[in-house]
Amino acid sequence: MFLNFRPDETFARELDRADELADFRTHFHFPVNPATGKLQLYFCGHSLGLQPVAARQAVLTELDRWASLGVAGHFTPPHPWADYDADLRPLVAELVGAQPDEVALANGLTVNLHLLLASFYRPTRERFKILMEARAFPSDRYAALSQAAFHGFDPREAVVEMRPRPGEDLLRTEDMLEQLEREGDQVALLLLGAVNYATGQFFELAPLVAQARAKGCVVCIDAAHAIGNVPLALHDWDVDCAVWCHYKYVNAGPGAVGGYFVHARHAQRFDLPRFVGWWGHRADTRFLMPDTYELAAGAAGWQLSNLPILSLAALRASLDLFHRARMARLRAKAVRLTAYALALLDGLPLQLITPRDPAARGGQLSWRVPEARPLAAWFQEQGMIVDVREPDILRMAVAPLYTSFHDVWQLAQVWRARFTRT
Structure with missing residues (x-):
């Protein structure tokens, strides 16, 4: 199930087209990068989830x-x-x-x-x-x-x-x-x-x-x-x-x-x-x-x-x-999203501290990296929100209600580019 991922962008798009939960993404607001005015990719749901579009009207x-x-x-x-x-x-x-x-x-x-x-x-x-x-x-x-x-x-x-x-x-x-x-x-x-x-x-x-x-x-x-x-x-x-x-x-x-x-x-x-x-x-x-x-x-x-x-x-x-998405379907997608991320990032000099066994992890992936905080700031400059736990843990999370496979693909390309530059 997790051994046939391809690294090309077309495959990421294919995964999203086949995703029965893909439309739930439209029910959330994504933060805007103040420097570019573009929507940011969000990998920080383990800290604060995105705002549902319906939340404003519910409160009003x-x-x-x-x-x-x-x-x-x-x-x-x-x-x-x-x-x-x-x-x-x-x-x-x-x-x-x-x-x-x-x-x-x-x-x-x-x-x-x-x-x-x-x-x-x-x-x-x-x-x-x-x-x-x-x-x-x-x-x-x-x-x-x-x-x-x-x-x-x-x-x-x-x-x-x-x-x-x-x-x-x-x-x-x-x-x-x-x-x-x-x-x-x-x-x-x-x-x-x-x-x-x-x-x-x-x-x-x-x-x-x-x-x-x-x-x-x-x-x-x-x-x-x-x-x-x-x-x-x-x-x-x-x-x-x-x-x-x-x-x-x-x-x-x-x-x-x-x-x-x-x-x-x-x-x-x-x-x-x-x-x-x-x-x-x-x-x-x-x-x-x-x-x-x-x-x-x-x-x-x-x-x-x-x-x-x-x-x-x-x-x-x-x-x-x-309730509409159902937890079993969300869990299945989260397992697939994290497996996809790991497949795309394998080969990079990264110290993963999250279990590779999908049964032993949720939607969060954590790495031990030097200079974690500057690295998180660099991701922010690239339009991707992650976070840090001191002194050296970089955390990213997929949230299957709003994270797409193309999001994960873009994250992997940016991270690979970082290692290419250094």
Whole structure:
């Protein structure tokens, strides 16, 4: 399937003509190069997704409803603000492999992580460690360190990392399983990114979750770089909880409202300690404003405040595209796009740190390069947006809703020209 790519431009055009998802590209705005006035090619969806064309009207619609309805907008169809997320949660659930009641839309990722850890990180003298991958996203690490300190533990002892073997960039599943077996009796929480933000490695979550739970560990997944990028099955994997953002591959806009997952087996766990707010109260009696709270069942019981409607409106525009495109088709195209990129770039003196096995990566490709930041700036001058993670990682991502095979072909030609010049 991936061995018959040709390097010529005609072949790239042929791939695009055969792509059943090609028309989705027209549903996004591409940035304009201020120096040339031309549209830029965008390979940065792992950091911030492009704006769906429909997002502007979706937000304007809610602004118009606010202007014309005032407070009545909370209960006026077609999308009353009081339960604006009712038809969005099933669409998000599709992307993370969950039941709709296991998903809620609220806050930002790290806020949600702290709120869930208040319930699910319950350390004891014997079992207090938080096990996470080395070079996890910094916010996850900061949260883990602060949670350990909050509970009175030395963060240097409580937060333990799973590291690659010497000279390697990627974690091996067998090493992660062995560490869980060796240290699991002291681990209160496995906190793992589904896709590592630096390398793009997609971890084998099913056996890791099974091993962690067999050792008595709670499992929390950060799906920020996974949702909308790779297929997820949070419910079937038996994950306890998970968090994510919607502004990367899900294209909901900068600082967009986040989401979280709580497994259905915890739906009636009203005994779990948690911080509460009025939006976590049962929806049917919430507006009676009782003096005491009755928690909503499921993920809704961890909500605090009412919904950020304008942010959810932009998310609605993107989720509609995902629902129409279907994750299985998007995944198949992403695998093909990344394989095509690697085929075109093979032979160049580049140190790839993303797995070559397509099952072990999403749409992101990362290379270790000298002078990564000047190189990213040079790509920008060529009309192509990529990004850097210090000190030496150049990251590029394909987003199958809007990345074309011809985009990838152009990227490869520019990079090859760079090596020809140097």
